[in-house]
Amino acid sequence: MSEENSTPSSSEKLPQASVCKKKSFSLIWIVPLVALLIGLGLVYTAMTEKGPTVIITFASAEGLEAGKTKVKYKDVEIGKVESVELAEDFEHVQVTVSLVKRANTYLNEETRFWVVRPRLSGGSVTGLGTLLSGAYIAVDPGKGGESQYEFIGLEIPPVVTEDTPGKLFTLKATDLGSLDYGSPIYYRGIKIGQVVGYELQKGGEGIDITVFVDAPYDEYVKNTSRFWLASGMDLEMDADGIRFDTESLVSLLIGGISLSNPAHLKGTPVADSGDIFQLFPTREAAMKEQFIEKEYYVLKFAQSVRGLAIGAPVEFKGFPVGHVVDIGIEFDWKSGEVLVPVRIEVEQERLKRIASSTGEADTGAMLDLLIEHGLRGQVRTGNLLTGKLYVALDFFKNVEPAKLLSENGVTEIPTTPTPIEELTSNMSALLEKLQKVPMEEIGNNAVETLQSIKETSEKLERLADSDELRLTFQKAHETMEGANNLLAKDSPTVVELQRALREMSEAARAVRSLADQLERHPESLLRGKEGK
Known part of the structure; x- marks a missing residue:
């Protein structure tokens, strides 16, 4: 085929299409535009309604989980935990919480946060609902103070909240x-x-x-x-x-x-x-009637105060006026005795009442007056079963004169021994005096005197001529002979006298032993003496 035949003619050229722009709007763009508007609306709503963010520090993060743990007030959710992180000191955890917008009003220095978990306290069980739903953070909104966004969480939930009447x-x-x-x-x-x-x-x-x-x-x-x-x-x-x-x-x-x-x-x-x-x-x-003013005094006892304890009552005529606050020990160089100073606390108002009844406005002058009339301190048994003692302020007759003394700013009230102690002391003194009496020497001197009188009477009898005088001397001789027999060392009278003295000595020792036993164990009057 020739080249001419293969080339198309101008009349046989292909037609060319022309493009025309359509001005109508496509419906397919409506869906993304609506989605965009909705998204922008949600963003705007989230931004405008976003509440404050607070940081709460707890000792541990037990039961807390980011994104899940809720924040509640009166069982209504008002926020959520965003993150849980260790603090810089690695001793605490910092919990970041996002709250609703209206919570901003109640975030101040009075606001309190705590974790609600199952807890047993005060005989009641709380937080049982968290066994299924999990722990949550509770808040007690504050009603005053400056705004605050960082808090230290309570480790122990408050029993009452701000709105509890x-x-x-x-x-x-x-x-x-x-x-x-x-x-x-x-x-x-x-x-x-x-x-x-x-x-x-x-x-x-x-x-x-x-x-x-x-x-x-x-x-x-x-x-x-x-x-x-x-x-x-x-x-x-x-x-x-x-x-x-x-x-x-x-x-x-x-x-x-x-x-x-x-x-x-x-x-x-x-x-x-x-x-x-x-x-x-x-x-x-x-x-009991309450008094605020207190006054302190000291009483020094020469006896044992076993059974007297700190806190023991102090009574005036049987009426409580104070208590013992201290018990010590000291040595009196003048008398050579070991003393027990007992410090007492007395309610001053009670003393003022007594002072007003005596016509004295000053308690010191009142005590001076009462001591002149026989007021003394004494240790007495308050309970026979326990042997507890107390300090009694009472009036006593036939006591030695005394006055108030002051040492290191503390007034000393004079004391008197207990009756059983005084009896023991008197018996001991009597025993010591009896033991010092030279009974044997007195007996020997009496025998020698009678013997001398007897010899003198015999001489007079020999010299006497008259029968009457002889009879008189004979009766005197018989009397002296009887006295001599009476006071002889082996005579029944002397033997009985010595036995009586020994029994009196033993009785004094028994009384002393009894007093010591009762002083150490006054309950033995009821229970008897326990065997060792």
Whole structure:
């Protein structure tokens, strides 16, 4: 085929297509645009409704998990844990929590966070719901103070929260005893509150216990209310029999506190939140009239004070006025005696009452007046079963004159021995005097004197001529002979006298032994002497 035949002609050229732009909008773009708008809306909503982020420091992260552990207030979720990390000191964990926006108002220095787990405290079990749902962080919103976003979480959950109606009070005690968080508070046998915290006082001299009394029971807490430990049981024996007292089985097991208002104090105002009260060890101690002013005195005893302990009562005419605070020992170089100084604490208001009754405004002048009238201190047995002693301030007759003395700023009250000690002392003195009497020498001298009289009478008899004089001398001779026989060493009279003296000596020793036995074991009057 020729080249001409293979080349197409102009009339046989292919047509060319022309492209025209269509101006209509495609519906396929609607779906991504809507998705974009929704996404932007969600981002905007998340950004505008995003709440604050806080950091909470805990001792451990037990039960906490990032992305899962929730933050709740009144069982309503208000946030979630974002991360859990170790602190820089490797001793704590820092939990980052994201909260809802409206929570920002309640984040201040009064806000508290804690982890809710199953816990046994104060006789009750809390957080059992977390056994299935897992632990969560609870919050107690604060109602005052500056805004804050970093917190130290509570290791022990608070018993009451900010919105719980009632009042907080502080009880001061010497030790905590069996009390713990959640220990109950009773009023007339009804639980009205609980212990919510405790801490050592400054200097470590006592314990400050914070208690919460629920409303409306907080209206029964007066300015004169008395609190005491209701832990355990009170067992008392007296002439009326045996009495057993306890508040409840819970207080018997875990401890508790009782509250009461003295019946003789009427119309006292209701206590304010934050008021401070004293926590007494027993109901008896709480119900006693309370005095603030104290005065200290010392009494020096020459006798043994075995059975006298610190805290033993001090009584004036049988009425308690104080207690023993210290017992020591010292040597008196003047008398050569070993003395036991007993320091006592006396309630000053009681002494002022006595002073006013005597017409003296000053307690020192009052004591001088009372001592002139025989006031002395004495150690007495308070309980025959236990042998416990107490210090008695009482009036005694026929005591040696004495005055108040002052040593190192402490006034000394004169003392007197106990009756049995005085009896023992008198018997010992009598025995010593009898032992010093030269009975044998006196007998020998008497015999020699009678012998001399006898010889003189015989001479006179020989010289006498008259029968009457002879008869007189003969009777005198018989009398002297009888006296001589009476006072002879082997005569029954002398033998009986010596035996009587020996028995008196043995009796004095027995009395001394009895006094020593009763002083060391006064309960032996009831139980008898125990065998070794």
